[in-house]
Amino acid sequence: MLRRTVEDASTGSDSDYSNSWISWFLSSKGNEYFCEVEEDYILDRFNLTGLNTEVQNYTQALDLITDNLDDDFQEELRGSLDIQARLLYGLIHARWIVTCAWTGQDDKYKKADFGRCPRVLCQGQPLLPIGLTDVPYEKSVKLYCGRCEDIYSPKSSRHGSIDGAYFGTSFPHLLYLVYPSLLPLKSGPTDPTRGAGAVGLVPGAGATVDDPRRRGRAREELVEGSDGLGDTINTAAVALRAERYRPRIFGFQVNEVAKLQRWQEAVRDRQVARLEALEGP
Amino acid sequence: MSRRSQQQAPVDTNQPEVPEDELLSATGEGDEVMEEAEEQEGYTSSTPTSSLTWISWFCSLPGHDYFCEVAEDFIEDDFNLTGLNAMVPFWKEAMEMVLDVEPDEDSAKIPDVSIVEASAELLYGLVHQRYVLTRAGLHAMAEKYEAGVFGSCPRVYCMGCNVVPCGRSDLPGLDTVKLFCPNCNDIYVPASSRFQGVDGAFFGTTFAHLFFQTYRELMPAPFWKHPSSSGSLSPSLSPRSVTGSNSSQQAPFVNPNPHGGQKRAAGKVYVPRIYGFKVSERAKSGPRMQWMRIRPESPEELDEVDWRGRWIDDEEDQYDDGIDGEAEEDRRMEDFDPVRHALSPMPYRGAHILHRITQTMMTTMTTTKRKKKRSRRRLLLEEVDVML
Ligand SMILES: [Zn+2]
Ligand SMILES: [Zn+2]
Numbered sequence: 001m002l003r004r005t006v007e008d009a010s011t012g013s014d015s016d017y018s019n020s021w022i023s024w025f026l027s028s029k030g031n032e033y034f035c036e037v038e039e040d041y042i043l044d045r046f047n048l049t050g051l052n053t054e055v056q057n058y059t060q061a062l063d064l065i066t067d068n069l070d071d072d073f074q075e076e077l078r079g080s081l082d083i084q085a086r087l088l089y090g091l092i093h094a095r096w097i098v099t100c101a102w103t104g105q106d107d108k109y110k111k112a113d114f115g116r117c118p119r120v121l122c123q124g125q126p127l128l129p130i131g132l133t134d135v136p137y138e139k140s141v142k143l144y145c146g147r148c149e150d151i152y153s154p155k156s157s158r159h160g161s162i163d164g165a166y167f168g169t170s171f172p173h174l175l176y177l178v179y180p181s182l183l184p185l186k187s188g189p190t191d192p193t194r195g196a197g198a199v200g201l202v203p204g205a206g207a208t209v210d211d212p213r214r215r216g217r218a219r220e221e222l223v224e225g226s227d228g229l230g231d232t233i234n235t236a237a238v239a240l241r242a243e244r245y246r247p248r249i250f251g252f253q254v255n256e257v258a259k260l261q262r263w264q265e266a267v268r269d270r271q272v273a274r275l276e277a278l279e280g281p
Numbered sequence: 282m283s284r285r286s287q288q289q290a291p292v293d294t295n296q297p298e299v300p301e302d303e304l305l306s307a308t309g310e311g312d313e314v315m316e317e318a319e320e321q322e323g324y325t326s327s328t329p330t331s332s333l334t335w336i337s338w339f340c341s342l343p344g345h346d347y348f349c350e351v352a353e354d355f356i357e358d359d360f361n362l363t364g365l366n367a368m369v370p371f372w373k374e375a376m377e378m379v380l381d382v383e384p385d386e387d388s389a390k391i392p393d394v395s396i397v398e399a400s401a402e403l404l405y406g407l408v409h410q411r412y413v414l415t416r417a418g419l420h421a422m423a424e425k426y427e428a429g430v431f432g433s434c435p436r437v438y439c440m441g442c443n444v445v446p447c448g449r450s451d452l453p454g455l456d457t458v459k460l461f462c463p464n465c466n467d468i469y470v471p472a473s474s475r476f477q478g479v480d481g482a483f484f485g486t487t488f489a490h491l492f493f494q495t496y497r498e499l500m501p502a503p504f505w506k507h508p509s510s511s512g513s514l515s516p517s518l519s520p521r522s523v524t525g526s527n528s529s530q531q532a533p534f535v536n537p538n539p540h541g542g543q544k545r546a547a548g549k550v551y552v553p554r555i556y557g558f559k560v561s562e563r564a565k566s567g568p569r570m571q572w573m574r575i576r577p578e579s580p581e582e583l584d585e586v587d588w589r590g591r592w593i594d595d596e597e598d599q600y601d602d603g604i605d606g607e608a609e610e611d612r613r614m615e616d617f618d619p620v621r622h623a624l625s626p627m628p629y630r631g632a633h634i635l636h637r638i639t640q641t642m643m644t645t646m647t648t649t650k651r652k653k654k655r656s657r658r659r660l661l662l663e664e665v666d667v668m669l
Pocket of ligand 2 (some may be wrong): 434435436439442462463464465466467
């Protein structure tokens, strides 16, 4: 019954009402980028530190998210509470995704649920959502490509209006920092087994484990494991493999663009030399 | 056979057919396609109705938004068509169709009119490839460009720079149309699936670049200086103040190279950050691709690299500078700093996560076995310190 009223008050997109606020939220149109935050994570107050100052009616909003809101909560306040609940869920979501615990859930990255890089030479590299700021209500969500390391606007305006703070500025970079084996190749067709495989390596890490501590341990093991694997990855010179588009007029390079591209490649070569010097012989 | 059916797959290749559900995918574009297709229902015969020429009809089809209307006298001039008749089957009939000429009696030999329609499309596309390289064609495309018909670059820091269609090949049947952005000099897949059936050769490899050579005021210059970084290491401005009042006070832009782009570039480069701290290039996952997007601050700097792509006064020890201090280009890329600026209420935010990451990094580092890695490990530790 509660679910009903909330739906009516909001977008009312999906009529099949589900049993929890979170699954309702996730199934609403436009919310495809969000993943499911495990209830244990939300119920651990430590994870929510500081959010009470950012969300009005924090307690009720939290109750709504966790389906604990009193049935006698005033009807007329439901609409505004729903907005606060979305904000709260978004901010919790931003913290949750960097724990990388979502890798055990159905892998939205592998399935390219966030879309693919529009850059032709990235050959359909799956994207990851990213914010340009961690403060809510400032910038909409963008998409990060691990291959060209650049950010793009979502194709659909439906996603263009999602708050970027609900994903945060750090998420893709933390993911690749912790799991270097996930780093996309710089050339050739996007390899679906790469990355996907690495996430798949996470036995137990993602499986919905009840004890968060156990999950934590599993994750550490994975990190060690992927470091062993990652250790063999030398990324110092990967940029040399990246393909570039070269503008041509009747087959001849365009002077000024060619000059810029030469300069950019000289900058690249200098970085490669610098990184190789760091790696040692 | 109706026009509707041929418009679905003008490219005669093994381009994957757009699945029905993708056309209808919630972007809203699918619905548009359907509606427009409905409107075209009337023109099913090979001779479009009275006022509408075949060419305007063709250009009005959904997915044909990028085409301009080729002047009929251009098509009638045999010189412009040199070599094309070998590439287009049923040449004569296709010409008649494109030019709305009543077909001869002997064209009854053609088994199926849809074959001629496919030929007419190919013919028009190939003529279009040549026409857009002429003064009139460039002009027609410029009008579409200014009207935003081709859309804008999806890359965030190109700041909505308009793009032009381009092909990756001049031969038909090889690849679909792409979009070229003059700001990042890169090519993109059109956002809407309705262009997935349009042959890139109908725009060709040269047009996009000849276009920006012709309209230099539309072409961003190869150098860029951050409006606020006038030599000093002043703290960066918020993105809003940069795009806002600040830019209006700037002096008019001049590129000393008269043959170069005369528009001020959108030169910001994305800098990955974790909790406001730049991801170090020393990390395995550190930035490797910023070179592809950065511009020198001044045009003179372009001359510091010779034609072979080598630095003209390069000293070996410049590399070492880069290790300790920051390399020049790193500093240049630092100027735009939305995150650090916006993160003022951060300290508590994700502090626990940070703690975990730090632990993770420690674990990572203690399991690193190779001795040679020592220096890098030390550097990582330094970063951890910064993060804490
Ligand atoms: Zn990319
Ligand atoms: Zn661009």
